Amino acid sequence: MARPLSEEARQKALDAALEIIGELGIDGFTVDAVAKRSGVAKTTIYRHFASGNELMIAAVDCMVQPFATPNTGSLASDLEAFMEIVIPIMDDHSMQRTMMSVLSAAASDPELARVHHELMQERMLPIRTMVELAQGRGEVLPELDLDLVMDFIEGPFFFRKMIRQQALTGDDIRSMVDLIVKALTLP
Amino acid sequence: MARPLSEEARQKALDAALEIIGELGIDGFTVDAVAKRSGVAKTTIYRHFASGNELMIAAVDCMVQPFATPNTGSLASDLEAFMEIVIPIMDDHSMQRTMMSVLSAAASDPELARVHHELMQERMLPIRTMVELAQGRGEVLPELDLDLVMDFIEGPFFFRKMIRQQALTGDDIRSMVDLIVKALTLP
Amino acid sequence: MARPLSEEARQKALDAALEIIGELGIDGFTVDAVAKRSGVAKTTIYRHFASGNELMIAAVDCMVQPFATPNTGSLASDLEAFMEIVIPIMDDHSMQRTMMSVLSAAASDPELARVHHELMQERMLPIRTMVELAQGRGEVLPELDLDLVMDFIEGPFFFRKMIRQQALTGDDIRSMVDLIVKALTLP
Amino acid sequence: MARPLSEEARQKALDAALEIIGELGIDGFTVDAVAKRSGVAKTTIYRHFASGNELMIAAVDCMVQPFATPNTGSLASDLEAFMEIVIPIMDDHSMQRTMMSVLSAAASDPELARVHHELMQERMLPIRTMVELAQGRGEVLPELDLDLVMDFIEGPFFFRKMIRQQALTGDDIRSMVDLIVKALTLP
DNA sequence: TGTTAAGCGAGACGGTACGTCGCGTCTTAAT
DNA sequence: ATTAAGACGCGACGTACCGTCTCGCTTAACA
Structure with missing residues (x-):
């Protein structure tokens, strides 16, 4: 009324x-x-x-616009393509401060954490899609827990850029993706 | 005077x-x-x-006392042993808030970042040692960039516990270690 | 409509x-x-x-109900009777705060002042009547300005209770009325 | 320290x-x-x-500077002289608003009331002195309660100016003083 | 072995931001 | 078209911490 x-x-x-x-x-x-x-x-x-x-x-x-989902036919090149788009965005130092502030606030407030987490999950959806596609192609082991895999993929990149605040060159991204893919795919 | x-x-x-x-x-x-x-x-x-x-x-x-360095003869069990000690410590929610506050403060102050980073590196030294031992045993590929490997190992655990604030059961730890080890070791 | x-x-x-x-x-x-x-x-x-x-x-x-007008035949006992009714009402501290708030608001707003003043005058009408009756009886000097007399009568009681916030016993009321009546009446 | x-x-x-x-x-x-x-x-x-x-x-x-104490030899002219100084000061409407605000605030806060009351008493000390002098001269009845007399003198003027917000001409002051003095002095 | 400059506790200082309250106006849906 | 409900812009409130600055007092190193 x-x-x-x-x-x-x-x-x-x-x-x-x-x-x-x-x-x-x-x-x-x-x-x-x-x-x-x-x-x-x-x-x-x-x-x-x-x-x-x-x-x-x-x-x-x-602030964070959604990212496109690459679909090149191989998990490795999908991940590389995605990371080469995402990581430069995190290069801005102001963006890093912002994200850490958000995370810090979220750490003290469950509701904030929930909201923020949903947002983040949505933002990282392309990765999930890419992995599922790779499973569909038989490229990735089918029995893996997808949540765990998401952490396994996002974690290293996030950790290096946001926590360690170290550079991630194209070579670094490729090397990291190689390790990840080697772990996830059939020999 | x-x-x-x-x-x-x-x-x-x-x-x-x-x-x-x-x-x-x-x-x-x-x-x-x-x-x-x-x-x-x-x-x-x-x-x-x-x-x-x-x-x-x-x-x-x-606050954070140093962790011991396991040496069981295999990278997988070393990592498992280490993580089973470290991760429960991060379970305390107050500890999580504290760490995020520190990280947030560090994001705005390079000197703080440096100090905090040194501390963190020292804390994670056992992992580096474990990998080097595994390389010495010929278990791990020798040409890998150790810094990258550190991020590759720590990242997933940190991300899941601190950022996603999700549980990490013993099984989760084992699964994660399996993936990591599969990526790092010779076939 | x-x-x-x-x-x-x-x-x-x-x-x-x-x-x-x-x-x-x-x-x-x-x-x-x-x-x-x-x-x-x-x-x-x-x-x-x-x-x-x-x-x-x-x-x-x-809030303030009208007061009755005593008519005992002498100004002194009329005033005493009236005040012994009115003054206990002003004893309540909440009432005092209320009145002062009203007065304070009125001090900044002429329209409020007018409204409030009318109300007050009406409330104090019995005093005016009592004085006029006494004049009719030849008890009070006839040439006095009634408005001035009203202030002369109300002022001391109001001042002591509201401004000075002091007690007014029955004896005090009698003494005050004696002074007032002595001033107003023929010797 | x-x-x-x-x-x-x-x-x-x-x-x-x-x-x-x-x-x-x-x-x-x-x-x-x-x-x-x-x-x-x-x-x-x-x-x-x-x-x-x-x-x-x-x-x-x-804000309020102390007032001088007249000593002309008669209570009536002392009071007149004093009031002719004090009352014009209260003529400023801003001053009236200020005083009413103070009084209103004091009505809700005993400590404020105490502080304000002390101040007021000090300001009105000349009146007390004038009355005591008149008692010394035998002009004023000796047995009167001085506190009551103070209210009797101040009340009418305060009430008319501050509460009723009416003018007080020189004539008004004189008339009022006459009434007051008639009440206080021997016939 | 004094002297003396610093460190020390206490807490006042100028700031900036906080989150809340009350005002009087404006907007919506319902009657 | 008036109402109940309550959102709106405004501006003040009193509080919390910040990092700096005085205070007297105490203490260690130098003279």
Whole structure:
């Protein structure tokens, strides 16, 4: 019966949040700043998002556009193609700070964790598809637990870029993919 | 003619920091709180640590005791043995929050990143040793880039526990180790 | 096809306002609170009352029931009788806070001041009557400005109870009335 | 052993508060505004004053300079002289709003009430002195309760100016003083 | 063996952001 | 067309930590 939360306010807040993260990095991200830039009242922001962190997550969600799913006919070249697209995006240091902030916030808030995790899973769906295709071709062992395989594939890349903050050259990607594929495929 | 920084003050601050993180989690960690609990003045804390985050890292450093290096004669069982010790430690949710906070802080501060990374590398030294031993035994391909291999080994476990926050049963560990070992060893 | 402002809504709002002031004191008085408790929409409240303060004044108006006019034959005993009824009502601390809030609001808003003043004058009408009766009896000097006399009578009691927040015993009332009457009457 | 609250910060806050009340009236008085104008951090203001209202009272305290005590040899002319100085000061509407705000705040906070009352009593000390002098001269009945007399004298003027917000001409003052003096003095 | 510069505890300081509250206005659906 | 419900922009609130700055007091190294 009452007036519904306005989608416009939500969108303006998210847009401003994205602009701020883009221009000032995650450290410049502040509910006050978002309110000021967006023209949306802080009160209203808190009506749409339970906390500043939730707004941040939502904004980051918008930030990452979905990736295409390569289908070259071999798992190795699919993975290489995918990683060569994804990894340069993580090269931006501001992006790394942002992702770690999100992860850190998520570590203290189960709801945030859930939201963020769904987002991440969706983003990494192409990998799952690629593996399933490879299984369909008989390239990959059929009995493997797909969740485990996802961690096995994503983990090394994520760890090196985000945690160790080391470079990943094209050669590195190829070497890593070789190891992964060797583990997953029939001899 | 002056007077050196007292090691005692440093230690009291670290102890208090550890207590606080233990009792209240990383969110209760505050320079003010450490000062109050330890009886060490904030000024003194900042004389010993460049920032609150540096104190946090130093405290976390103390927290994690070094792990032993298994040497069973096969890479697979070495890895399994090691992971079965390490992973339960990461099960504590407070520990996860703490680690993510550290990583998040490190993402915005290169010096913190460096310090934290050294610590982490030292902590994971046993894995490197295990791989080198396996190479010595001719079990593992000799031409592999060890840094890459480290990421390849640590990545999946870290990713699943810390980022995805999923359980890792003994079976999961074994499956993961199997995949890893299959990739690294001669057929 | 229109529809007149419903008197019912107005009354429900006033009732709720009175309940709230009674239960939570003037500090709990809020347009939102009145809306919620009464089930009358804020919009409607603002249609009936120009501001929250006006609602408050209106509520307070309802609160104070009119006082009877004693007529004992002497100004002194009339005043004593009246004050012994009125002053205990002002003893309630919540009532004092309420009155001061009203006065404070009125100090910033002439319209509020006018409304409140009318109310107050009406409430104090018995005093005026009593003085006029005494003048009729030849007890009180006839040439006195009645407005001035009203302030002369009300002022001391109001000042002591509301501003100085001091007790006023029966003896105090009698002494004060004696002073007042001595000033007003022929020797 | 610690650093004492700096008198300078306190003074700067009070000065800014006075400026603000002077320029914008009591409605412009805000802890934020005081902080911004004074350059004193809000935190620090709250270290010196338990609440915004306490700061307001303290500022108002500074505002009112003490009044001289006339001594003309007769109570009537003493009172007239005093009131002709005091009453014009209360003519400023901003001053009235300010005083009512203070009184209203004091009505909800005993500590504020105490502080404010002391201040007021000190301000009205000349009246007490004048009455005592008149008693010494044998002009005023000696057995009267001085506190009651104070209320009897101040009440009418306060009530008319502050509560009723009516003008008080020189003639009014004289008439009122006449009534008061008639009540207090021997025939 | 004093002197004396530093370290030390305590906590005040200027900041920035937080999340909440109340105001008076505006929007929607239902009557 | 009015209502109940409640979202909206606004602006103030009082709090939490931050990292810096005074305070007196204590203490170790030098003279």
